[in-house]
Amino acid sequence: MRRLIVVAALAAVTIGVAYAQAAETVDTVVAARSLQPGELIVFTSTVSAKPSRVEVTLFGRRTTAFPLPDGRWRALVGIDLDQKPGPYTALVEAALPSGVVHSSTPFVVTAKTFATRTLTVSPDFVNPPASQQQRIERDRAFLKEIFAASADHRLWNRSFLSPVPDPANSAFGTRSIFNGERRNPHAGADFRSPLGRPVKAPNGGKIVAARELFYTGNVVIIDHGLGMFSMLAHLSRIDVKEGDEVKAGDVIGLVGGTGRVTGPPLHWALTVMGARVDPVSALAVLGEAPAK
Numbered sequence: 001m002r003r004l005i006v007v008a009a010l011a012a013v014t015i016g017v018a019y020a021q022a023a024e025t026v027d028t029v030v031a032a033r034s035l036q037p038g039e040l041i042v043f044t045s046t047v048s049a050k051p052s053r054v055e056v057t058l059f060g061r062r063t064t065a066f067p068l069p070d071g072r073w074r075a076l077v078g079i080d081l082d083q084k085p086g087p088y089t090a091l092v093e094a095a096l097p098s099g100v101v102h103s104s105t106p107f108v109v110t111a112k113t114f115a116t117r118t119l120t121v122s123p124d125f126v127n128p129p130a131s132q133q134q135r136i137e138r139d140r141a142f143l144k145e146i147f148a149a150s151a152d153h154r155l156w157n158r159s160f161l162s163p164v165p166d167p168a169n170s171a172f173g174t175r176s177i178f179n180g181e182r183r184n185p186h187a188g189a190d191f192r193s194p195l196g197r198p199v200k201a202p203n204g205g206k207i208v209a210a211r212e213l214f215y216t217g218n219v220v221i222i223d224h225g226l227g228m229f230s231m232l233a234h235l236s237r238i239d240v241k242e243g244d245e246v247k248a249g250d251v252i253g254l255v256g257g258t259g260r261v262t263g264p265p266l267h268w269a270l271t272v273m274g275a276r277v278d279p280v281s282a283l284a285v286l287g288e289a290p291a292k
């Protein structure tokens, strides 16, 4: 799990937007488990002068980088599980007093085939009864509002950790056919935990949801800042309140089996600026031996 690979290390050229004499540079190193749908990519940039802001634009999304203690800047970008394979270019921009310097990093997203699984659940979770529609709509609006408003700075400061000591299955990205009907792909990792196991915050952040929703059952959502969120679903008990701040390792509830459970009972989903990524890829690149 600690085999972090550096997939590209491109020294980049500098362009001072306003000043032709600019000789500032941005060098960016890209690290990931692989460049495939569902993976988290870590961009680490060295800028020759002190920037006020660094941003990475990729897949049509602009991500704000955060400074590391050693002066480098880091941005986390997710390859959504439905991202089309093919060539892409990441643009790194650093705002300097002399203008904006930028560098381009080309790379190729390679295809990944996700399994299809056939599941049988209570029919009410496949085609919910009319009596539940209003509630499902309300849940959807609530989630949309939450994911649209992440903190403008990083709320975590240590390695990511697994919420439970139990192994995850490999169901991330699986195309599910529920009772014969195709539904959204499975956008999280399921952990084979016994019921009642304490669930820990994978990293620091602010609790933006701690309530029961139709599909997820009792759910806790943590805003890690800069567009990154963890969702921990199907809990039997919630031990935090909306608005609380948590640190990595704080217990946020217990493994349950509430809501539409389709596998092992703990579901951890991670989104980064809306991209659905495998949380296990985050543990690989930002776990106990974080990207250098």
Ligand SMILES: [Zn+2]
Residues within 6 Å of the ligand: 186, 188, 189, 190, 262, 263, 266, 267, 268
């Ligand atoms: Zn799941």
